[in-house]
Amino acid sequence: MNNNVSLDSLFKPKSIALIGAAHTEEKLGGVILKNLLKFKGAVYPVNPKYSELMGLKSYPSARDIPEPVDLAIIMRPAAEVPEILRELAGKAKSVIIASSGFAEIGENKIQNEVMKIGKEIGVRILGPNCMGIYNPSHRLDTFFLPDERLKRPKKGNVAVVSQSGAILSCLLGALETSNTGVSKAIGYGNAIDINEADIYEYLAKDKNTGVVISYIESLSDGRKFIEKAKILSEKKPLLILKAGKGVSGQAAAFSHTGRLAGRYEVFHSILRQFGIREVDDFDVLIDATKALAFQMPSKGNRVLIITNGGGSGVLAADECMRQGLEVAKLHVDKTEKLKKTFPHFYGINNPIDLTAQVKDEDYVTALNELKDDYDGFLVIALSNVLGITERLPEMMKACRADINKPIVFHIAQSGISKKLTALLEKAKIPVYPSPEKAVRALTALLSG
């Protein structure tokens, strides 16, 4: 297969054919067609039963498409896919096989046949059994999920790469809820041609992508994976979530993808050796991604915690210990200075405890005094006390620009927390609903 062909035809096609287009969103081919209506280039639906579909002229077969296209999407039963592929010879640069019914259900023979034909006709293939591509800056959306069932995240700098379509949709749903925008989303499924490594290579050069997150069940080419993951992670943060870690998980992954997940311990130690970051679970992935989407990672592990709730500071300090972050003591002279500045009942330690008597500006005072002494900052602003107001986000925005180091917030769920969160995140300060989540996000920023 010609690996030198750029994946631009896949990620930024100028024209698209959809084989298996349908007239109604009750069919997956209809959902895809609906999503393609947002696309700015030419779209050629193929369905022999219709002459028009959703306002577009429909073609009886792939052979009848009037011009060669950059991208063809196939949403027809597995048994028909080999023939469709042959018809696409010379007609398409890249193909997304969205349909399932291949190796993931033990149908290896037809998958091998498809792979062979793909090589013969010289197209790049994404899939089969895959979600395809979402590229908001190109208005490209090949998903077979309607928008009302999966609200797409806004445009942003996070590329989401997932072997599993289900997990891809879960990640996108969680990122959308988490106020984190995406540059590209790719579900690559059974990966008979284009795999995670090819995608990493493309994303390493993609200027719209600042962070890459990748869900992996199994690898088809471990050596290439490591090579491309290493190159990518030297350019931008790459976070990997590996599923199939234990015996049960591996059995589940095998049944799902038809490929062995391999020994997790080996995978884990190789990643570690090459400095590629791994996260433990879905929630950590989402929390870390928001932090890395909003701020630049940095070196160091000395953390300052500023809180207005003593207990929350303690929980945060505990999590810092678990994450290997150092809640380092304040310099003696700084302690003396802050003791003179603040009311006598504030706790001038690390965590700094501003108590329930806190005022917004106290955070700024503490940060300005200590910004040079620490590598990262956790601000806890429990917003149920009256001294925390909607002025805080504006103050923190200025503060953040000045400090220029990782800074994350924990705000517990309460009255004005939603408003504060929205304002802070507009200023690219990520906010988390528990102390431990905030610390884990800060850890992601400090592992740079």
Place this chain on the structure above:
Amino acid sequence: MNNNVSLDSLFKPKSIALIGAAHTEEKLGGVILKNLLKFKGAVYPVNPKYSELMGLKSYPSARDIPEPVDLAIIMRPAAEVPEILRELAGKAKSVIIASSGFAEIGENKIQNEVMKIGKEIGVRILGPNCMGIYNPSHRLDTFFLPDERLKRPKKGNVAVVSQSGAILSCLLGALETSNTGVSKAIGYGNAIDINEADIYEYLAKDKNTGVVISYIESLSDGRKFIEKAKILSEKKPLLILKAGKGVSGQAAAFSHTGRLAGRYEVFHSILRQFGIREVDDFDVLIDATKALAFQMPSKGNRVLIITNGGGSGVLAADECMRQGLEVAKLHVDKTEKLKKTFPHFYGINNPIDLTAQVKDEDYVTALNELKDDYDGFLVIALSNVLGITERLPEMMKACRADINKPIVFHIAQSGISKKLTALLEKAKIPVYPSPEKAVRALTALLSG
């Protein structure tokens, strides 16, 4: 101090005095008074500057309260508290000292004086430096946080016990968001008299309380704590979140409460020895609490996972392994039977993979077939496929009544997930936004 006096005067007072009442919610004494207006019994505000406060007759001093009250709340500076306590001799059965300024900022002398006076006059004291009591079935709310800053959870069966007022408010905010109701909430602060052990003893007998969660930084009486925690946890689930686990956390806890947290390892191993449950962090506590509030815990560790997203099933299986739950294989005869029942492309293993072609009733079919073979059930229903509808919660409600074993849901954030979650949780089936969170909640139900 008379430990035989029941805490009913504290939890279910018939009459309340508030020393330090204020005319405006800009003052903490005003916030408390406002919250006490919901109380059905007599309320006596004390403030020498006013003859009336928020429509209630105000009294110049505690001495002037016209009748003995069950509960007196003090919200005056620490220095005034000893004198106020003396004035309350014979006037109050129990006292909440909400004010701060005691041992938590190094003012041990005044705290010791207050403790001594309390013993002399024979009252039970909650605090100082504490949030007090919220008892929705008694319309009692002594918090100094306004409702618009901390939305109270609805009435339910969870008692929340917290040394820290900040954490108490965070827990209540998170439980409210998590659709989990509370029976009582207690912030006990510096605990010069009533401590966690006294509260456990009371809650063990409280018929409105089905689950107790407890945030602890330090213990004043380790032996009594273990004794009462053991008795309580034999009657109903008790979940403990201990803060101050490491050196940083312990230093933070000391500065916050003026008490040494003690060596965490010792605490942890004693809890383990006595079969008292501990959770690792804030989020696990909230997730486990919802599960235990909705369902009865049970024995066993064999788990069945039914999913419509392969990847989500794999992540869940991985987390089961980490939590010590067994994703046990299906019996051969059940496998054969389900293979005949379901389409050939469904994955009949554990996890059962109903794929994106799932229909609501497939979950019921699988559960009915396998309900006797497993101890607990995780249902994953990714609601972005069209086969998952709002009929599912009703079906699951019937199913749950029939199975009568722990069953939890994971539904990823997407289009109709909020609606489905609300309906399922109305039927007492807890729903979580990630596979790992759902597994951890199921673990809490299976550690019974």
